[in-house]
Amino acid sequence: MVKSSSILSIAIVLLVWASLGEAKTQANKVKPETITCYNRGSKCFLKKVYCPIECPNVQPKEPNAKGCFLDCYSPKCETVCRNRKPNCDGPGAACYDPRFIGGDGIVFYFHGKSNEHFSLISDANLQINARFIGLRPPGRPRDYTWIQALGLMFGSHKFSLEATKTEKWDNEIDHLQFSYNGEALIVPQGLYSTWNSPNNELIVERASSKNSVTVTVPELVEIRATVVPVSEQENKTHNYQIPSNDSFAHLEVQFRFIGLSLEVEGVLGRTYQPDFKNPAKPGVAMAVVGGDDKYRTSSLLSTDCAYCVFSPEKNAAREGSMALEYGTLDCTRGIGGGNGIVCRK
Numbered sequence: 233m234v235k236s237s238s239i240l241s242i243a244i245v246l247l248v249w250a251s252l253g254e255a256k257t258q259a260n261k262v263k264p265e266t267i268t269c270y271n272r273g274s275k276c277f278l279k280k281v282y283c284p285i286e287c288p289n290v291q292p293k294e295p296n297a298k299g300c301f302l303d304c305y306s307p308k309c310e311t312v313c314r315n316r317k318p319n320c321d322g323p324g325a326a327c328y329d330p331r332f333i334g335g336d337g338i339v340f341y342f343h344g345k346s347n348e349h350f351s352l353i354s355d356a357n358l359q360i361n362a363r364f365i366g367l368r369p370p371g372r373p374r375d376y377t378w379i380q381a382l383g384l385m386f387g388s389h390k391f392s393l394e395a396t397k398t399e400k401w402d403n404e405i406d407h408l409q410f411s412y413n414g415e416a417l418i419v420p421q422g423l424y425s426t427w428n429s430p431n432n433e434l435i436v437e438r439a440s441s442k443n444s445v446t447v448t449v450p451e452l453v454e455i456r457a458t459v460v461p462v463s464e465q466e467n468k469t470h471n472y473q474i475p476s477n478d479s480f481a482h483l484e485v486q487f488r489f490i491g492l493s494l495e496v497e498g499v500l501g502r503t504y505q506p507d508f509k510n511p512a513k514p515g516v517a518m519a520v521v522g523g524d525d526k527y528r529t530s531s532l533l534s535t536d537c538a539y540c541v542f543s544p545e546k547n548a549a550r551e552g553s554m555a556l557e558y559g560t561l562d563c564t565r566g567i568g569g570g571n572g573i574v575c576r577k
């Protein structure tokens with residue numbers, strides 16, 4: 233009820249706003265925007281590609297409307313309509329108590345332990361760890377766990393994204409907290425509010441006014457994340473026995489990787505190895521995959537797991553050239569969502 237009434241009030245605000253707006257806004261709605269790619273390797277390099285008529289805008293104002301998206305790393309140069317929020321049923325997803333969908337499309341669970349950290353992705357130039365929170369009701373053999381935070385490392389940079397602890401969940405309150413290279417980062421609330429690191433190495437863009445973001449590291453990864461509580465229904469269905477003084481606010485995440493190496497490791501990463509034999513078989517309900525000992529790290533932003541392969545020194549040269557490529561852009565409005573870049577003249 234809360235949700236639908238807030239959607240209604242947003243819709244009313246939009247209606248008033250739209251009727252006050254100039255003709256230009258109307259024109260924008262009809263005429264699809266164009267979008268392009270600035271990375272030289274892209275099939276879309278400097279091509280102006282029109283958005284589909286079904287989603288004419290890269291940043292639609294309507295809540296839950298799909299946005300126009302151009303994948304600059306795809307072998308095709310084609311715009312598509314896409315949700316701004318993570319799709320928990322798509323490849324690269326990590327949602328619920330955590331349920332993953334591998335690069336091979338296979339669904340699996342990795343339970344880990346609460347208040348510990350595990351590497352989801354470990355590659356030569358990218359590492360992503362997760363902090364698990366959870367509880368173990370009396371008599372249960374294991375912890376129920378959820379992903380509360382992500383720690384991302386690339387080159388010499390460190391970024392973290394956390395769901396803040398909250399007793400009682402409230403949709404009207406933002407529960408996201410960020411840091412970049414050890415400093416707290418403020419990304420003002422508001423749809424499409426954006427933060428760029430000094431040389432555009434990392435971009436954070438809100439995908440709704442609160443509790444949902446897209447984080448992009450050009451040429452490496454795009455992360456869509458939303459903060460949610462454990463719902464009453466989930467608590468009932470799975471008998472989690474959630475106490476009344478903790479909502480277990482956690483993340484729903486979907487990753488999109490660009491150019492992982494063949495040796496990529498991590499709970500999720502290994503499923504992207506071309507010859508990975510997933511111990512979880514397709515169609516088996518609740519396939520649980522182990523690996524605590526291989527992937528445990530000592531903190532959110534450390535790379536010390538037994539199977540971790542992150543080695544940023546090898547990538548120093550690469551990072552220099554990346555900064556050059558992205559640092560010279562003079563048309564950076566709307567970076568994000570797969571690095572399709574919108575230029576308005």
Ligand SMILES: *[C@@H]1O[C@H](CO)[C@@H](O)[C@H](O)[C@H]1NC(C)=O
Nearest residue numbers: 464467468471473474475476
């Ligand atoms: C979760 O379910 C248990 C019963 O299984 C109940 O005692 C508890 O209050 C519920 N927690 C919340 C937050 O609703």
Ligand SMILES: *[C@@H]1O[C@H](CO)[C@@H](O)[C@H](O)[C@H]1NC(C)=O
Nearest residue numbers: 397398399475476477478479
């Ligand atoms: C909730 O209550 C339990 C026991 O009363 C306590 O151990 C725990 O720290 C409390 N959690 C929060 C988030 O306050």
